[in-house]
Amino acid sequence: MSAKNIHVVIVLFSLIGIESINVQIKATPAEGILGQTSLLLRCSYTAVTGEFVTGLYIQAKINGRFKSIATFYTPSVPFNATLTTDGNYLSNRVTLTNPTTTSTDSAIIQFYQIACEDEKEYMCEVAYAGSGGSTSASSGVANINIKGNPEEPDREPVYVSSAGIGEDSNVVFTCTGNVDKPQGRFRWVSYRRNSNGATIQETPYESVTTTAVEMQGTCTFNGTSQLTLKMEQLDNNAIVRCQVVYQNIPHGFLYRQTDGINVYYSVRNVQVTMSPIIPTFVEGARPITLTCTSGGNPAVTNTGYTWYKKSNTSVRLGTYICHQ
Ligand SMILES: *[C@@H]1O[C@H](CO)[C@@H](O)[C@H](O)[C@H]1NC(C)=O
Ligand SMILES: *[C@@H]1O[C@H](CO)[C@@H](O)[C@H](O)[C@H]1NC(C)=O
């Protein structure tokens, strides 16, 4: 075939296209949210003079083939729109609206409860009568994508603490929950806090793995993530947060977190303070107070302190030390 012949063939096809009815299919919005409402799948047609539409089929790609799921009629045929056998899975989740004119109009499937199985390719076929008799024309393909409705993790992060958590021990925190569709993940954050509960250090752990399995009967994913932390003294009273990372949901939402974690650590930072602080004391002068303090969890009780005097000949107070 010469190049010239190809040119002629293309012109012929486009001439037929101009003469013919125009059929379009569109989903609004094109992304449905599981369980939520108001997605319209609309098949529109514009016939030219001399053509009129008799019926219309919205098709969905099921197991690799486009099959009619709903049949629509124009006023020239007095039937209500119906779901076909292949479209039965939509029962009680959609309403169908027939077009009202035979020339320029649309047929509508309104989804009022979106399910995973609505994520499909759709087409529309319009049966019409024209100068050449009865025939049909098809639209292009429209896609409906489904995404989830993200939730918080199932519960606050779980960790084994029955025996108490000692300093330097490794603690595994586990978080599970719906990470949705398209599949999200978990991120972890630990917050070290002072004894008043105010955050003094925030550490995010972004690269901890989330494994996910598709949940039975849904298209969303149940994720699991585990964070291992070596607990230090400063982690006493810290909280550990597990957060769902899903599309553009900002940090600070969709999380669950532990209460303050009790980390046991041995006594340290034993210190004596003296009041009033003056360099020398005159014998028989007013009393001075010595205070012994220490860090430790659990805290040292009063009876846990013993005072010693290094020398009973000197009055230099700095020579007193205290021990737990
Ligand atoms: C069409 O639907 C309406 C409303 O549900 C009903 O009243 C009518 O009988 C139906 N007509 C046909 C032909 O099925
Ligand atoms: C995810 O799986 C865990 C156990 O593997 C289960 O305890 C949890 O309930 C599941 N979460 C959801 C949202 O199904």
Ligand SMILES: *[C@@H]1O[C@H](CO)[C@@H](O)[C@H](O)[C@H]1NC(C)=O
């Ligand atoms: C120090 O105290 C001990 C025990 O109470 C006593 O035996 C000793 O004599 C004292 N030493 C001086 C220098 O006071």
